[in-house]
Amino acid sequence: MNNSYSSLCDGFCLEMHVNTELDLPSERETVLSFFERIQKQFPAMDNFYRKSNGDFCLEEVRDDEKYRWVTLEIDRIWAGCTDPVDLDDGYFLHQAVLDLAPYMLGVSKLDICSMDVSYTMDFDYRGNHDEVIAEAIMAGSAFNSMLDIDGSKAIGFSPNAIIALSEDSRTQARIAVESRTSFSDFRNPKYKSDDPISLYFTVRRYPVRRDNFDAKKSFIQQCKIAEDLMAEKIIPNFAQPITNAIAQRR
Numbered sequence: 001m002n003n004s005y006s007s008l009c010d011g012f013c014l015e016m017h018v019n020t021e022l023d024l025p026s027e028r029e030t031v032l033s034f035f036e037r038i039q040k041q042f043p044a045m046d047n048f049y050r051k052s053n054g055d056f057c058l059e060e061v062r063d064d065e066k067y068r069w070v071t072l073e074i075d076r077i078w079a080g081c082t083d084p085v086d087l088d089d090g091y092f093l094h095q096a097v098l099d100l101a102p103y104m105l106g107v108s109k110l111d112i113c114s115m116d117v118s119y120t121m122d123f124d125y126r127g128n129h130d131e132v133i134a135e136a137i138m139a140g141s142a143f144n145s146m147l148d149i150d151g152s153k154a155i156g157f158s159p160n161a162i163i164a165l166s167e168d169s170r171t172q173a174r175i176a177v178e179s180r181t182s183f184s185d186f187r188n189p190k191y192k193s194d195d196p197i198s199l200y201f202t203v204r205r206y207p208v209r210r211d212n213f214d215a216k217k218s219f220i221q222q223c224k225i226a227e228d229l230m231a232e233k234i235i236p237n238f239a240q241p242i243t244n245a246i247a248q249r250r
Helices: 028-041 087-104 129-136 144-148 183-187 215-248
Strands: 011-020 047-050 056-059 068-072 076-082 112-123 160-164 171-178 197-205
Touching: 011 087, 028 056, 028 068, 028 087, 068 087, 076 087, 087 215, 112 215, 129 197, 129 215, 171 215, 197 215
Parallel strands: none
Antiparallel strands: 011 076, 011 112, 047 056, 056 068, 068 076, 112 197, 160 171, 171 197
């Protein structure tokens, strides 16, 4: 599938996380060599810096909403792309990182404790996010029945679920919808916050090391699982209802 899902929401982000058992290298030469190889493949990624917490980051200059980044944390490699032209465009960066990590960062199959492929969809709405989520996602549920109480309103609806996708539970899917409406916002009847409602969908895999875990092969498999579930479950049952609920309030 080559659709980036950007047409279905106000902001789309594609991310990969490689979580390691041991700390990642932090030596100057190793870190710079790794990021120089990334920059060679993606010349627009020329903003390198160290965060206050010690993480190293290489990213494109954020002139607009579309940009890429790669971050080395203590025990996690994080790569992402916002609003890619298509999914393959986003996957290209992630696969490049997986190609370099074994021999430039020493990340072996023994060291990877889990790997995530994550999609984030943002929906702009300057109002009560919790009411939108309650209507779109929780309608007909036991939780939503509490809104039948006289004078009640939704002020804390952020559902989160993790589901095993394999018999050994090592492949999992997490779906979460996050409200950005705070308690203080309810004092303002216009709810002017510019923060979006966020829909998070992640396919995570915990390696079975005796099966000769191949990170790049697993990444491709996880992307396929994620794309299929996005088409069959996430878009029709989460994204579209949120979009419809927002449209009815405008």
